[in-house]
Amino acid sequence: MSNPLPRHQRPSRLNRFLFGTAYYPEQWTPADRENDTQRMAQAGMNVVRMAEFAWDVIEPRRGEFDFSLFDATIARMADVGIETILCTPTAAPPRWLTAQNPQWMRVDAEGRRMRHGSRQHVCTNNPGFRAESQRITRAMAEHFQDSPHVIGWQTDNEFFCHFSECYCDACTSSFRQWLRGKYSDVNTLNRAWGTAFWAQTYDDFEQIELPLRNRPTHPNPSQELDYYRFLSDAIGEFQRGQVEILRETQPNWWVTHNGLFEHIDYWKLRGDLDFLGVDIYPGFVEQPRDFSWASLKLQQCRAASGSFIVPEQQGGAGGQLLYLHQTPAPGQMRLWAYQAIAHGADGILHFRWRTARFGAEMYWNGILDHDNVARRRYAEFSQEGRELERIGTKILGTVVDVRAAILTQTDQDEAHATMTLGLPGPQEQTKLIFRQMLVSHWPAGLVDAADSFAGLKLLVVPSFVVMDEELAARLQSWVENGGILVASARTATRNRDNHVSAQTPPGLLGELFGVTVEEFGTLPTPLLNLKTGDETIQVGAGYEILRPRGAQTLATWSPASDGSPHAATGEVALTLNRFGQGAAIYVGSYFSEQNTAPLLALLREHAPIESLGEADELIEITCRHCLERRLTFALNHTGQPQQVRALPAGLELISSQMCGGVLELAPYGVAIIETRL
Amino acid sequence: MSNPLPRHQRPSRLNRFLFGTAYYPEQWTPADRENDTQRMAQAGMNVVRMAEFAWDVIEPRRGEFDFSLFDATIARMADVGIETILCTPTAAPPRWLTAQNPQWMRVDAEGRRMRHGSRQHVCTNNPGFRAESQRITRAMAEHFQDSPHVIGWQTDNEFFCHFSECYCDACTSSFRQWLRGKYSDVNTLNRAWGTAFWAQTYDDFEQIELPLRNRPTHPNPSQELDYYRFLSDAIGEFQRGQVEILRETQPNWWVTHNGLFEHIDYWKLRGDLDFLGVDIYPGFVEQPRDFSWASLKLQQCRAASGSFIVPEQQGGAGGQLLYLHQTPAPGQMRLWAYQAIAHGADGILHFRWRTARFGAEMYWNGILDHDNVARRRYAEFSQEGRELERIGTKILGTVVDVRAAILTQTDQDEAHATMTLGLPGPQEQTKLIFRQMLVSHWPAGLVDAADSFAGLKLLVVPSFVVMDEELAARLQSWVENGGILVASARTATRNRDNHVSAQTPPGLLGELFGVTVEEFGTLPTPLLNLKTGDETIQVGAGYEILRPRGAQTLATWSPASDGSPHAATGEVALTLNRFGQGAAIYVGSYFSEQNTAPLLALLREHAPIESLGEADELIEITCRHCLERRLTFALNHTGQPQQVRALPAGLELISSQMCGGVLELAPYGVAIIETRL
């Protein structure tokens, strides 16, 4: 199978667009449960997610199983056409298990052992707990293996949402084992970690400890990077133990997991799954100002997964201990659901059916209020349901059309974090660049560094400090074939061991960019500007003095407005190198709040990207397509009516009305224009 | 005994107004002590408090007692007419005790065991320490049982002033025991705690641990609320062990304790005492701006205790490790003493006689300076002493006249704290409401929810989230009989298990207020206003959309000045429901810095409260009364002369001059007008 589709361009294999909610029958009375089914069906639900935290219900005492609640609930749901996604309930091990195994509880960086009473309290690297996790998974899988109404599984819940690191003895052992697997002999590790610094040489893998900052001072950055790689691999291994059981028990089930959180390389984690899920709560940020926060999270999922679903989509104001989101305005909850779809989601489950009356999330509002009265959120949810019933088949099979991409790679974020130097990392710059692409209505998205770059026109590499020959070669070959590549400061200055390169930056990419970096420094205050032919662009948090080795100069450094002298004044700041059929642009600074808009405008001169439409910055426009059709999504994140122009002509799917290129969007309104190809 | 007085209206049973200081003879030489007695008498002192931290002096080695220092000091004091209050010295257990029992030391939330070297280092729930606490109490009680000069006792010192929680094993056992007492069987507890959430079901009381936040994440809010109730009950039990010994040894002694600190339900703690004490240091806040801070603390004591004393009244700038209060201006220390009396104190002991020359409080200034020279603070103290000698009998027997009350209940504060959601709780709103009542010169005060509401005209319930049928019934009956009740947002939305109610808010009070709440949300920025007939009042931190069910509308929601749309616009915000002979007003928002003054003004239209006088906002006016007389206190918190008008005519007690309704107060001046009834 030569030339397969990039992963991020692969469509869903689901046979219908999923719509539903998370549901916790164990928290309600039989009467409540009876009453719920009908209202769910009326709202157009076709799926529920259950059993996420129900281990204590399913196995009230070790080895004694009771599936009656879920058997009955699944059956009742099936009666009204609602299928079930089950969860392995391992995020909340029951008390009989933790009481017998207190040493399985996680330990934090302060050496504090976790306690029973919330969730994610048991270490997923503990061999004993792994065995238990597989035992309950097998018991559930075997029980439900022939249920026609169980269509798929979610593993655990939100790995690392509260807790990534654990410092228990089992983790130390696992880390050593992982290192043995990677390095084979300890002298290889000594070299890879640069233990010649501060006399850290190890004689044996058994001497290695988990790194901790300030115990007593700065840790070894190579050790730290390996530790975070280990964390991600280890949770993948924990999940694999469950996935293998599910697959061997019932091959028809699909398996997913709901992310996204820090310290997991989802590109790798996705390897064991059919697709990823991402939980989306736009209420965590200020709306509409930060509308692109959710878009970015969705794109991160898309980059790792290709097609994906949203197992938890905001269903009301979420609240915990010390905060409560603003209540979504009328229409805003539905808008956010369509935002997820616009960025590639093929299923939406709102969280949650009815607000809990007890427990730590009793103010995390669901579709129904505490008093079980259906109010405006239920009405809006039902509207979504009915619309998706109608247009879901149009969406299914399409993928997001991405022309302008930002490269992403977990290893880069981790490497940056081991030694930020106070400088902006890839994520921080990605946030700015992606937002700017969105407000410019570009067909933009994220692409994982491990994926194929086929089909992209523009690729931005935001300060990827780490570079290896394989990635360098792939980038070079993509540019040779016509791509426009952009990199910002400090790209390709370290190797995968997190050592600074002995080559003059940008090291392995020096030939591609046709430039070397003579000097680098921070700029806590803006002492410099980037001066292009006729424009002055404010610098980011650092400057590089470039020496073109074949590249042409696009901008030089000029003094800031107050005229303070600086060593970089007059030196080269920004270059473009023609390479094969493409070009490589090197930005000797960081993307920042101030300079991202003018820098992208400048890039566009060299990489023509067509906008998807014309509208206010708070109108989001994306496109999903397949061989047969293009769907142009227009989303109004504001509370005012808005006009969108320069759209393709076609059928607006929600209203079933033809659109001639100009659209009026109601407050928080949504439109999807279908163009047949 | 039908219709007893509300506790907060019960007068003192002391036979004279107490005036004196805390005194630590163990810190001074015999010559110092000799010299002190005379100067104390000259200043008008009639009482000293001693032995607060003298366990090591009284029992230098286990079982070897030496009372000589205190015998001699009590006798010397008695010679000049000064009586003694003794303390159980259990806040500072001696080193021989802690050295032998290192496992009795408290353990904090981080698992750190406390050390000898300061105070409050031993766990009061440890059975071994409780036995020791009772042993030293008995030894002291028996030794002093026939001393005619010892009139009363203070238990320990400032329970929970540094430390409320302790996480030692003894605390875990005690908590389990307390839960057994409350729930009898563990399934009752499972239901009460909602353990169906996050699979927390317990099989046995022995499986329960003390709750801790972020171990690894949000705790169970029902467990947390029970834990704080336990903390309060447990310290009460510790105290009871001492009180019972004191009472059985010498029934003539009265017993008190000096508060007030967090996580103690003083209404309950007071049950074992004759009256409470409250330590008052107005230097902790900015004066005169925050003058009402001390008034509120005094009212909290009054609400729990009825008559009370001030065992520690600021005697100079207090200072510790990292701060030093501003030095009180001439007259200000005396003003603060009268402020305590104006809010119900029947005894004032300044802290402390002479400033310590060593130890952690060596900059906590007393009446005399380090160099033992009597300067302006001694002069002012003596003035107080001479005045109170003269007018103390007039004060004794009177209680504070309260017409406008704010309801208070420890359980409400604790329930709010388990899940604040970032919203203002009862205490935060009480602070604003009480201050506004004071600057309006209303006859205002706090009343505990467990007390009788007899005699009150207006009662404000500031967001009491927890409601039970008993309290609901008492509130309803009080309104029926003519009371004007006011409640703010989220009142009566949870039950005593800290579960959100299944009833539409305000749940058990729905009929009384004649209203239901359709929607609730936060308002981080003021998107809304309360619009009454002709006035616009800024909203607090949240909004509720009300549906009148019999109540009349007093205000609706209107858009904020910038005109942003909001779902609540035009909806009902404030209602009044006639009920029996009274009325119940529901405020669909929180009392805030901006809206408290206009809201109280609006309330006054419905609950006519007469002011005690007319004056600047920084002039405090209160009234104490009994059957025979009314005493109107006027306190000038400013450094400028001030006029007070519309006072009752009568004799000004300090100057012994008649007042015809208008008074001129000197800077920091005080007046007390007596009106005979």
Added chain:
Amino acid sequence: MSNPLPRHQRPSRLNRFLFGTAYYPEQWTPADRENDTQRMAQAGMNVVRMAEFAWDVIEPRRGEFDFSLFDATIARMADVGIETILCTPTAAPPRWLTAQNPQWMRVDAEGRRMRHGSRQHVCTNNPGFRAESQRITRAMAEHFQDSPHVIGWQTDNEFFCHFSECYCDACTSSFRQWLRGKYSDVNTLNRAWGTAFWAQTYDDFEQIELPLRNRPTHPNPSQELDYYRFLSDAIGEFQRGQVEILRETQPNWWVTHNGLFEHIDYWKLRGDLDFLGVDIYPGFVEQPRDFSWASLKLQQCRAASGSFIVPEQQGGAGGQLLYLHQTPAPGQMRLWAYQAIAHGADGILHFRWRTARFGAEMYWNGILDHDNVARRRYAEFSQEGRELERIGTKILGTVVDVRAAILTQTDQDEAHATMTLGLPGPQEQTKLIFRQMLVSHWPAGLVDAADSFAGLKLLVVPSFVVMDEELAARLQSWVENGGILVASARTATRNRDNHVSAQTPPGLLGELFGVTVEEFGTLPTPLLNLKTGDETIQVGAGYEILRPRGAQTLATWSPASDGSPHAATGEVALTLNRFGQGAAIYVGSYFSEQNTAPLLALLREHAPIESLGEADELIEITCRHCLERRLTFALNHTGQPQQVRALPAGLELISSQMCGGVLELAPYGVAIIETRL
């Protein structure tokens, strides 16, 4: 030897001015090392510092030594005229040692045991580690004892740079031992610590624990002060164990250590050394605004050491985990080297030769970049080297000329810190006073309280709370002989046990200043001004009301501009007392940002100090002198050309041109004018 020179005036005994870098051959390949030697020699280096963290290289397994790398490197250096300073490598004990002795790792205040993986992880009070430290020191000393190219040693590295306190059991034992040595019997300790406060009496030294704040509350301030004295003595003892071995093995070696960090009394630590070193990184503060930060650090070293060297002088932007200094401007790195010399340094080693490519300091830039290319920093370094080759002999033998001094004493800083009360301590005031003296171009410096005051004209004692009879007598005698002494608020209010004095302040200095303090208070907002004849000076953070007892009044308190009343208004604030041939000036407040300049101007009227020249505030002027010559240093900290006037006429050493009293300094320029005496 009567009347020896004050320590701070003693010249160097080095036979040449040292110039070089720190060098870590273990981090580089043989080819790198080969190539380095020549470039070092070309830059004018005459010394390298090596083996600082090389224990694992020298002793890869316990008892197996391998000196080959250092033998070869020392020899190769010697071939080009570069001598070697070696380090005891005890700041980074190897893994085989820590793996076998996990209980030797330090323990922090939270009870967390440190881990292998960075440095300074082993407790220097552990007897086992002390033995190991002496074993490796002896092994190295014996191996290199006859090497003619090893000229001296640095002990360990930067004691207490990450970590001062340790709470392991060995530390507890050591503290008890230290207390036994100081107090002999525990009752003496009880009195000295004021254990009568809060019942803290100890029966035995074994009952004493290391003090910790908030366990559960404020510690005993006398115990805390003793603890910090112990910390300093203990690290001195650790060092002495190494120094004795070095001295007995090869008496020709000199021994130094590189400071300066908190909680070490360098005056005492210097007792075992030939001279001190101080590591200087001006990039830690904002330049040029805070240029005096480095000057102050240099003066602190000078005050403790007399002649000293800079083992680590900034060699490029330093960066760690979360920060990266600004890159020094062209010329600025050299300027900072001369700044060190101007304040008394007799040797400069830049840190470091080439930037590391791995490890926690891989962004701590050295003279050469990661890619081993010699750029502008190497050129500037070579310029320094060539200049110092030429003028180093002129510098050697001179000492800094100090007329206006600020008294310094570690005990004062520690005593202040035990109980700051939020008030400015000696260091905070010293920083302001010294900066003001520098910008006024006074011949200024720091002098340790243990040193002789001979030769000084003006001595400022910034709020030395602690006073003893010996220091009081020496100050009195110095004033009697003509000195002008200045003290600020709270001076001499405690004794060496950290008890507040029973005498009226300023206690032991009352006669000398001819004044007593009637009242003291804080001033969080400036309610007062100091009013001299015709000038109004803003007050510092507190006020004292003075009662002259022979002194004349220089200023009184006047109300602040808003006219608020205050008890101190009209009272005496500033006094001058003629005493013998000198005078003692008492400032009843603290030196502050606002008042330091006018206060120093006022002091100068009474203590005529001649400026060293006239120039902008950011031009630093100092003088070094000996019997034969005066060297006037002028340093331009700005990026603009600057003129300096009123200089002595003489030869400018760097340019070899005569200067007639006026100089033009280039941006970041330096000049040294030699005047023959």
